[in-house]
Amino acid sequence: MKKIGFLGLGAYVPERIMTNEEWSQYVETSDEWITTRTGIKERRIAAPEQSTLDLAEKAARAALLDANLTPQEIDELIVATDTPEVYAPDTASYLQHRLGARNIPSYDLAGSGCAGFLQALDVARSRVSDERKNILVVGVELLTRLMNWKDRNTCVLFGDAAGSAVMSSGDEVSEILASAAGTDGSQSEILCLEVGGTRKPFTLERAQRGEHQNLVMKGREVYKEAVHRMAQVSQQVLAKAGVNLDDVALVIPHQANLRILEAVGEALNLPSKKLFINVHKFGNTGSASVPVALCQAREQGRIKKGDLVLLTSFGAGLHWASLLVKF
Ligand code: ACO
Numbered sequence: 441m442k443k444i445g446f447l448g449l450g451a452y453v454p455e456r457i458m459t460n461e462e463w464s465q466y467v468e469t470s471d472e473w474i475t476t477r478t479g480i481k482e483r484r485i486a487a488p489e490q491s492t493l494d495l496a497e498k499a500a501r502a503a504l505l506d507a508n509l510t511p512q513e514i515d516e517l518i519v520a521t522d523t524p525e526v527y528a529p530d531t532a533s534y535l536q537h538r539l540g541a542r543n544i545p546s547y548d549l550a551g552s553g554c555a556g557f558l559q560a561l562d563v564a565r566s567r568v569s570d571e572r573k574n575i576l577v578v579g580v581e582l583l584t585r586l587m588n589w590k591d592r593n594t595c596v597l598f599g600d601a602a603g604s605a606v607m608s609s610g611d612e613v614s615e616i617l618a619s620a621a622g623t624d625g626s627q628s629e630i631l632c633l634e635v636g637g638t639r640k641p642f643t644l645e646r647a648q649r650g651e652h653q654n655l656v657m658k659g660r661e662v663y664k665e666a667v668h669r670m671a672q673v674s675q676q677v678l679a680k681a682g683v684n685l686d687d688v689a690l691v692i693p694h695q696a697n698l699r700i701l702e703a704v705g706e707a708l709n710l711p712s713k714k715l716f717i718n719v720h721k722f723g724n725t726g727s728a729s730v731p732v733a734l735c736q737a738r739e740q741g742r743i744k745k746g747d748l749v750l751l752t753s754f755g756a757g758l759h760w761a762s763l764l765v766k767f
Contacts, residue, residue: 444568445613445765448507448606451735452498453599453722454486460596467592474596479698483599483723485584492525493534496580499602499731500539503576507606511539514606515572517546518564520556520579520727522756523586524548527636535578553631553755554694555621556727557603562619562761564607575607579727588653597697599723603731614767617748618681620673621761627665630658631756666700669760670752671707677750677762685710688764689747692737694754695719695729704752716742726755743767 459482460471474480486495496519504511517539519532526534530548549560557579564575580602589595607613635652636642642652670693678685691714693704698719705715716737725732730753737743745767752762 442609443611443613443615444565444607444609445615446605447574447608447613448503448505448509449604449731449735449738450499450502450504450506451601451603451732452495452502453601453732454484454490454495456485456487457482458485463596466589467595469592469596477697477699478597479720480597480723481720483584484601486582486600490582492521492523492531492580492582493538495582495600495602496531496535496578497538499580499604500535500576500578503604503606507574507608509574509606511541514539514541514544514574514576516544516564516567516575517541518549518560518575518577520549520552520560520577521581522551522553522556522726523582524550531580552727552757552759554696554724554726554729555753555755555757555759555761557730558751558753558761558763559621559759561605561607561616561763562621565616565619568607568609573608576604577607578602578604579731581726581728583726586653587655588650590650591654593659594655594657597724599725601722601725601728601732603728603735605731614765617683617764617766618677619761619763620676620680621759622669622673624758627758628756629656630661630665631758632656663700665758666696666754667703667707669754669758670694670704670762673760673762674708674750674752677764681764683748683764687748688714688750689744690714690716690737690742691750691752692716692730692733693752695722695733696724696754729753
């Protein structure tokens, strides 16, 4: 059996840095509140002329360069995002054209929040074949464009970014040893944005009341579920692969907030040096968070050839997903 896994990785973060202090110009908050509750110190904000597609393209081109592939060599394209370029068609259509890829199947995996990228990798892994050798997966969010800048409960948490991976088969890939994912739709109401769909269509009156930006987030419940599910799905993946956590070199969880990350580490009984954290620099970047963290971990020399790396994520849905990779 041929190995299936990463042939290349890429990431992009916008240049503009927004600090916690700057948030206090917009809402009643403080660096102290944000730091103690979330560990976030700063986040990146896309330039006004940038849209989701621009971020996605940069991360995609970086992953293709890393894989030593041209856009014409991609056989399928998946974009995971909750902040698409337009409502329809999907961001993948725009990206296929922007990259100059062939007329390959391209589609979005939308609405699964921060779990989207790992879900998309899981789908891509199952679809790599002789016919579809290289599948480009992008996780991208431009959350700061669509969120409510007056809601202090949510606005300080997020940032913009994009990450990407080329999934392929062969001896040179970093092999995905196992994957696991799940959904609990009974809890969809604890983290959702319902205005704009058929339940509550977008109207002028709703827009004037700012409802189209009202992200419902029951913070404490989300927190508990995020910790429980990311720890649980990590254990499932390790069991599937027959691997002991002691043999894992690094765990890269979705960077929701520092307290969630530390609680996942505690639930897994993981030494803190094996937990990768960059949430202080970028905030929560949704489906971009895991691929951006993965690229940074590699750049910082935290991942060596032969290392086992566990990726785990959780998001709206509720969805969760995890992958074990051998580099
Ligand atoms: N600045 C100052 N005060 C604030 C802010 C802010 N930015 N945001 C909320 N508050 C206030 C609230 O209004 C509330 O005030 P009140 O008690 O007078 O009503 C109070 O702070 C709430 O404080 P705590 O109860 O101490 O808040 P908590 O410890 O629950 O922390 C937080 C809140 C950070 C949202 C936490 O619940 C959390 O991390 N939840 C997970 C949410 C998350 O990560 N969401 C991201 C999307 S989902 C995902 O990626 C998994």
